[in-house]
Amino acid sequence: MSINPTELNTRTSIRQILRTKRKALTTTFQKEASELLKLRLVNHPKVQSAKTIALYLANDGELDPMPFIKWCWQQGKQVYLPVLHPFCSGHLLFLLFEKNSFMVQNQYGISEPKLEVTKVCPLEQLDLLCTPLVAFDRSGARLGMGGGFYDRTLVNWQTHKMYPIGIAHDCQQIDVVPVEYWDIPLPEIITPTQNHQFQVASSEGIINALRRS
Secondary structure, three states, rough: OOOOOOHOOOHHHHHHHHHHHHOOHHHHHHHHHHHHHHHHHOOOHHHHHHOOOOOOOOOOOOOOHHHHHHHHHHOOOOOEEEOOOOOOOOOEEEEEEEOOOOOOOOOOOOEOOOOOHEOOOHHHOOOOEEEEEEOOOOOOOOEEOOOOOHHHOOHHHHHOOEEEEEEEEHEEEOOOOOOOOOOOOOEEEEEOOEEOOOOOOOOHHHHHHHHOO
C-alpha cells in the first residue's frame, strides 16, 4: 500500500491510513514479525534486568507481543496488562496477567484481566512498560489511538524507575508526527527489524501545561 506524503498531514488521516495499512498485513507476516520482536526484546538489557513488565494484547493489527509474553512467563517475570480505570476516566490500571487469568472485554472490545485490586501494580513498581502506537517518527514522537491513555500514564515516567518502550511495525514509521503539547515522546521504539533510541527532554514542561489546561 503506497502512501502519498500529502495525506499524512493531520493526526486523523495518519491514524486512518496507518491503521488500515497494518490491518492489511497477512497472518504469516504478523507471526514472523512477532517472533522477530521477541528476539529483539529478550536480548534487551532493560528486559533482562526487569522483574515487572507491562505489555498489551494485540488489537487492530498491532504488532503482537504474545510470543514475548510467553517467554516472560517462562523466565518468571511478572506480566501486567492495561485495564481501563473504573473510576478515573481516561486512565489505566495495570493488572497481573497469568496463563489462567480471567479475561473480560472492555468498552472498546479489547480483552483485559478482570479487575482485582490485589493484582494491580502501581506505576512506580513497574520496571518496563511496552506501549503500542499507531505512528512514530525519527524524533521518538508517537501517535496513539487518540484516547490519551498512554500519554497520561507516561507523563511522569522519568520520575519512576519505569522505562517505556514503544512497539510498532516498521511500516508505522513516518517522516514527521504532528505533535500536541500533551504528547509524551518515547526514549525507545522497537520494531521487528530495528531498535530506535532517542534523546528525550524532561517532561516538566508537559506536566505544567497539563496542569494549566
